[in-house]
Amino acid sequence: MNSTDLLAEGLSLMLLGMGTVFVFLIILVFATSTMSTLVRRYVPENPPVPVKSGPGGQLNDQRVLAVISAAIHAHRNK
Amino acid sequence: MNSTDLLAEGLSLMLLGMGTVFVFLIILVFATSTMSTLVRRYVPENPPVPVKSGPGGQLNDQRVLAVISAAIHAHRNK
Amino acid sequence: MNSTDLLAEGLSLMLLGMGTVFVFLIILVFATSTMSTLVRRYVPENPPVPVKSGPGGQLNDQRVLAVISAAIHAHRNK
Amino acid sequence: MDSLIQLYRDSGFYQLEAGQAVMVLVGLLLIFLAIRKGFEPLLLLPIGVGAVLVNVPGAGFLAAPIMDAGGHLASPGGILYYIYEAGIATGMFPLVIFMGVGAMTDFGPLLANPRTLLLGAAAQFGIFSTVMGAIALSSLGLMDFSLADAAAIGIIGGADGPTAIFVASRLAPDLLGAIAVAAYSYMALVPLIQPPIMRWLTTEAERKIVMQQLRTVSRTEKIMFPLLLLILVALFLPSAAPLLGMFCFGNLMRESGVVERLSDTAQNALINITTIFLGLGVGSKLSSGAFLNAETLGILVLGVIAFSIGTASGVLMAKLMNRFSGHPINPLIGAAGVSAVPMAARVANKVGLEANPQNFLLMHAMGPNVAGVIGSAVAAGVMISYVSGIGG
Amino acid sequence: MDSLIQLYRDSGFYQLEAGQAVMVLVGLLLIFLAIRKGFEPLLLLPIGVGAVLVNVPGAGFLAAPIMDAGGHLASPGGILYYIYEAGIATGMFPLVIFMGVGAMTDFGPLLANPRTLLLGAAAQFGIFSTVMGAIALSSLGLMDFSLADAAAIGIIGGADGPTAIFVASRLAPDLLGAIAVAAYSYMALVPLIQPPIMRWLTTEAERKIVMQQLRTVSRTEKIMFPLLLLILVALFLPSAAPLLGMFCFGNLMRESGVVERLSDTAQNALINITTIFLGLGVGSKLSSGAFLNAETLGILVLGVIAFSIGTASGVLMAKLMNRFSGHPINPLIGAAGVSAVPMAARVANKVGLEANPQNFLLMHAMGPNVAGVIGSAVAAGVMISYVSGIGG
Amino acid sequence: MDSLIQLYRDSGFYQLEAGQAVMVLVGLLLIFLAIRKGFEPLLLLPIGVGAVLVNVPGAGFLAAPIMDAGGHLASPGGILYYIYEAGIATGMFPLVIFMGVGAMTDFGPLLANPRTLLLGAAAQFGIFSTVMGAIALSSLGLMDFSLADAAAIGIIGGADGPTAIFVASRLAPDLLGAIAVAAYSYMALVPLIQPPIMRWLTTEAERKIVMQQLRTVSRTEKIMFPLLLLILVALFLPSAAPLLGMFCFGNLMRESGVVERLSDTAQNALINITTIFLGLGVGSKLSSGAFLNAETLGILVLGVIAFSIGTASGVLMAKLMNRFSGHPINPLIGAAGVSAVPMAARVANKVGLEANPQNFLLMHAMGPNVAGVIGSAVAAGVMISYVSGIGG
Numbered sequence A, B, C: 001m002n003s004t005d006l007l008a009e010g011l012s013l014m015l016l017g018m019g020t021v022f023v024f025l026i027i028l029v030f031a032t033s034t035m036s037t038l039v040r041r042y043v044p045e046n047p048p049v050p051v052k053s054g055p056g057g058q059l060n061d062q063r064v065l066a067v068i069s070a071a072i073h074a075h076r077n078k
Numbered sequence D, E, F: 001m002d003s004l005i006q007l008y009r010d011s012g013f014y015q016l017e018a019g020q021a022v023m024v025l026v027g028l029l030l031i032f033l034a035i036r037k038g039f040e041p042l043l044l045l046p047i048g049v050g051a052v053l054v055n056v057p058g059a060g061f062l063a064a065p066i067m068d069a070g071g072h073l074a075s076p077g078g079i080l081y082y083i084y085e086a087g088i089a090t091g092m093f094p095l096v097i098f099m100g101v102g103a104m105t106d107f108g109p110l111l112a113n114p115r116t117l118l119l120g121a122a123a124q125f126g127i128f129s130t131v132m133g134a135i136a137l138s139s140l141g142l143m144d145f146s147l148a149d150a151a152a153i154g155i156i157g158g159a160d161g162p163t164a165i166f167v168a169s170r171l172a173p174d175l176l177g178a179i180a181v182a183a184y185s186y187m188a189l190v191p192l193i194q195p196p197i198m199r200w201l202t203t204e205a206e207r208k209i210v211m212q213q214l215r216t217v218s219r220t221e222k223i224m225f226p227l228l229l230l231i232l233v234a235l236f237l238p239s240a241a242p243l244l245g246m247f248c249f250g251n252l253m254r255e256s257g258v259v260e261r262l263s264d265t266a267q268n269a270l271i272n273i274t275t276i277f278l279g280l281g282v283g284s285k286l287s288s289g290a291f292l293n294a295e296t297l298g299i300l301v302l303g304v305i306a307f308s309i310g311t312a313s314g315v316l317m318a319k320l321m322n323r324f325s326g327h328p329i330n331p332l333i334g335a336a337g338v339s340a341v342p343m344a345a346r347v348a349n350k351v352g353l354e355a356n357p358q359n360f361l362l363m364h365a366m367g368p369n370v371a372g373v374i375g376s377a378v379a380a381g382v383m384i385s386y387v388s389g390i391g392g
C-alpha cells in the first residue's frame, strides 16, 4: 500500500488499539471491583486449603527431615 | 451393522473380554506366587542399594545442609 | 566401492581424523594457556555472583526454612 | 470505520453461539468442581480451562496450521490443536502418564496377597456390562453408538483416567471429551457412589471380617513383578503391551533403586508437564458440537452404571472367594478392584472402620486397587484389538 | 588429497563471511551483557549462544531436513531448525512461558487497588506511538516497514518478552531476532531509561506522595480474578485469548491451591526447559542477513522511544487520575505500567525512596506492573487481528 | 468363534518368532546387568525395556502412523516410532543430553593443567584404529561394513554415549542399537578392561609418580573456556559444532552463575526426561533383524578393541610427554583420556593407589577425562563431514 494509506492504517490501528486497551481495562476495573465487593460481602474467608504436595514433595520433605534429624542429632552430640 | 449383529458383537466382546481378563489375571496369580516362592527360597534378601542421588540431589542436599548449619549456628547463638 | 578403495578411504580417514584431533586440541592447549595467563594477569578475581534462585528456589528455601524452624523448635522443647 | 466493524466481528458477542456459551459454563463448572469440591483437580482444572478456551469464538485454539503452495507456514495452528495432535492423537500423553503412575505404584500389598488380583479382574465386569448397555441403547434406537463407541464408553468403568483417554483416542475420538470428563468425575464421586452398594451387598458380619496381617515383601520380589508382568503381556496379550509396558517400565524404574533420578522425574516433572497438556488437550474436545447432545447424557448415565456394576462385581467376587478359601477376605476390599487409586481403597477402609473401628483395611484394599489398574489395561487391550480386528 | 581440501572447505576460515563474523561477535556481546552486566541473562545468554551457533558457517544448525523420494529421511535437519519450527513458529514456547509467568504472578496488589489497571492501559501508548513512528520512517522512505512490521516493532514498547516474541512470530518473523533482542535489552535497561523521564515529568511533591496501605486480598478474590479475566477476554477480545488464556490458566493453577504440583512445575521445570529452547530459537533468527541492516538500527531506536513514551504515558495518566480522585496516586508508580515485571516496579520504588526515604512504593507499583502485562497482551491481540484482518 | 481366533492370532504365542524371543531375552539381560551389576543403569535399563517392548509381536511399538486419503490420521503410530523419529533421527536427544553433560562438567582440573588435553587427543586413536579394523573385516569378506558403518563402529572407542548415538544415527542407523549397547556396556566395564593394559604398559616407578598440586582456577577462566572452545570450533571445525556447541552452552550455563535455574534444569529434569526417552528409542533399534547377525558380533569385538587401544594410546602419550617435559605426568591418567567420565578417572586413581597409597590421582585424571569428551566430539565431527563428503 502507498505511504498515505499506510499512515492512515497506522492511525486507525493506533486509535482502535488504544481505544480497545482502555475500554477493556476499564471494564476490567469495574468487573474486578464488583467481584471483590460481592466476594467480601458473601464469601466468608475460609482457611487456605492445605497444600497437597505430590510424591516428589513428600520425598523432598522426607529427605529434608532425614537431614534435619541428622543435624539435630549431630548438634546434640556436640 | 444392524442392531442384532451389534448385539451379537457386543455379547461376544463381553465374553471374550471378561474371559481374557480372568484368564490373564489367574495366570498372573500363579506366576506371581511361584515367583515369590522361588525368590523367598533362593534369594537371600540383601540390604537395599543406597540411593544414588543425581547431581540435582547433591545440589539440594548441599543447599539443605547449608541452611541446616546456618540454622544450627543461629540457634546456638541464641 | 571395492575393498582396496575402502582400505584407502579408511586410511585417509584415520590420518585426517587423528591429525585434526591433535591439531585442534594442540591449538586449544595454546589458546587455553594464553587465555588463563591473560585472565590471571588482568582480571582481578571477583567474589562469585550470588546465585539467583528462581521462584522454585525460593519456594524450596521457604519449605526448608519452615521445616528447620519446626525442627529447632521441637528440639528446644526437648 | 471498517476496522471497528472488523473488531466487532472478531468480538465474542458477535460470534458467540448459544452452544459455545453453554460449553464455557460447563468448563467453569468443571473448574468449580475441581477447586471447591476437590474433584480430581489435577485433571479437571486443566480440562475445564481447555473447555473454556476451545469455545472462545474466533480465537482459533483448534485451528490447523495452513501451508502455502510452497509448503511454508502461511498461518500457524492453535495451541490446543498442536497439543491434541502431538500428545493425544498419538497416544503419547496417556502412555507417559501411565509410566509415571507405574513409578508411583507400590505393588507390595498385591504381592503379599496375590489372590486379590481376582478382585481386580471381577471389577472389570463393569466395563463390559456397560458396553452391552451402550449397545442396547443403540439397538433400541435411543442413541447411536457404534461398537467402537460402546467399547470406549465402557472403559469409563475401568475407573482409570489414562486408560480411558487412551482407548477413547483410538476408538472414539469424538466422544473423548465426554468420556474423560465422566471417568474423572466419577472417580471423584467414588466416596458417594460405592458405599451404598457395598453396604447393600454385604452383611454386618462380613464387613467386620479382620484380615490377617500382610507379610513383608522383599525388594527382589518387587523388582521381579513388573518384569514378570511385562513378559506375560508380551506372550499372551500384545494388544495391552503399550499401556502395561509403559506401566511396568515406570514401576521397574521405581523398584530397581538404581535409576532414582529417572524415577523421581517420571513421578514429578515429567508427569506434571504431561498432565498440564493432557488436561488442556482433553478439554479441547469439549466443543458444543461434540458435547451438547443426547450421546453425552447417555455416556454420563452409562458411566455411573459402569462404576456401580464394577463395585458390585468386586464385592461379590470377594464373597465368592470366601466360599473356597481358608483365609477370609473382607468383601469391602473387593470394591477397590475398580481401581480409582487410591480413592476406592480409602473408601473400603472407611466403610470397614464404620463396622469395626479397629479394622484397618487400607493396605489390604491397595492390592485389589492396583490389580484393578492392570485389569482395566487388559480389558482396554482386548477391546482395541477386537474392535480394530472387525473394523469396529 | 581431496579429503584435506574437503575438510578445509568445511572449515570456518574458508566459509566465514564478514557478516557471519560480525554476528558471532554480536552473539558474544549478548553473552557478555548477560553474564557481566546481568542483562536478562535467562534469555540473553541462550539467545547469544544461538546467535553464535547459527552463524557457524557450514554447521547447518538451521538446515531443514531432506526427505528422499520415498519420503524417508535422507538428511536430518539442524537442531535450531527443529527448535524454531516446533516451538516458535507454532507459538508454543511463548504461550507456555506466558502460562508460567501467570503461575508466578500475584495479582494481590492489583486487586487491592484495581484503579491502577488504568496505568497499565496508559503505558501501552508507547506501543502504538512506536507503530506510528515505524510507519513514519517508512513513509519518509528511510526504512521499509510494512504495517505488520510496524506493529511487531511497536510491541517492544509492551516491555514483555513472550508477548513480543509471540507477536513478531506471527506478524514479522524476519524481524523476530532484532525485536526480541531489543525487547529484552531495554527491559534490562529500564533502571537507566525510566528515572530521568520520571523525574522530568513529576514534581518533588508528587514523588513524595504517600499512598494508603493496601488492604489484604482474600484467597477467593485471587481465584476469581483469573476466571473473570478469562471470561471477559472470551466475550470481548478473542484475538487476545491465546496469550491471556494461558496467562490466566497459569495464575489459576497458582491461586487455586489444589494443583500445587502442577503450579510448581509450570513455574520451574517447564518454564526453564522452554526458556532454554526459546532462547536458542530466537538466537537462530540472528543471521547476518536478517540482522545486519538499517531496519535493525531503526528497531533499536524505535524500541527505546517506545519504552520512553510508555513510561511517560503511565506517569501522566497517574497525574491525570489524581485530578479526579480522592485517594492520591504517586505518579512514579505509573511508570511501572510498561510491565517489565518486576524491574519497573523496583525502579518506581527506588526513585520514590530518593524523594522520601520512608515511602516504600514497591507493592503499590506491582499493581500497574502486572496490569501492564495484561495491557500489552490486549494490544497484541488487537494488532494481530487488525493486521491479519486487512492482510497486513 | 472368529473373535477367539482373532485374539489367538493377536497373542504372542502365535506370532512370536525365535528371533524376537531371543531379543526379549537380550533386553532382559540388559535390565539384569543394569540392576544387579550396575552397568550404566540410567541408559541400559530403559534400553533393555525398549528392546523387550519392540520385540513384542503384534504390539506395533514401531508402527508408523497411517493417514487416510484426506490426510487425516487413520491409525496412530507406536510410541517407540514417535520417540525414535522425533528424538533420535533428528539428533535432538543426544544433543540435549550433551548440553546437560556440559552443565555437569567442571573444566577446573583441565584448565589447571591444559597439557592433559593431549592425552584426550591420543586416546581417540582407539576410534580410528577401530575404523580400520572394521574396514579390514569387510575387506577380508568376513563382514559387510561400509565406510559409514566402520566410522559409526569406531566411535564406540570414544567411550561417550551421546556422541556414539549421534554419530550412529547419522551414519549407520541400522547399527545404532548394537553400537549404543556396546558403548554403554564397555563404559561400565572400564574397571575390568583398563587396569591390565595400564599395568602392562607402565613400570611400578611410573605408576608411583606423584603429580604437583593443581592450582586453583578462577571463575573467569571457567567462564571463558566454553566461549573459547565455541569460537575455535566455529573457526576450525563446523562439523563438530552441533555436539560441542551444545556442550559449551551447557557448561556456560553452569559456570556463568547467572542462570542457575536453567543450569539446574539442564542437569536434572531436562536430562532425565531426555534420558528416559533416549533409552527407549535406542532400545527400539534392538529388533532381531538388526541385532541378531554376525555384524553385531563384529561390533562387540571391535568395541572392546577400540577401548583397549584408546587406553593404551593415552598411557603411551603420557609416557611420551614425560620425555619432553619437566613436570612429570603419571601415565595412569593417560588412560582416562578415553572419557567414560568419571569411571575412567576413578580407575586411574584406583590403580595409582595400588602403587602408592598416598597418591590420589583423581583430580589429575579428571583433566584428560573431560578432554576425552572434547576429543571424541571432534573425531565425530571429522568422520561425519568426511563420510557425508564422499557420500559414504
Ligand code: NA
Residues within 6 Å of the ligand: D157, D158, D159, D160, D337, D338, D339, D340, D372, D373, D374, D375, D376, D377
Ligand atoms: Na480398573
Ligand code: NA
Residues within 6 Å of the ligand: E157, E158, E159, E160, E337, E338, E339, E340, E372, E373, E374, E375, E376, E377
Ligand atoms: Na506491557
Ligand code: NA
Residues within 6 Å of the ligand: F157, F158, F159, F160, F337, F338, F339, F340, F372, F373, F374, F375, F376, F377
Ligand atoms: Na572420548
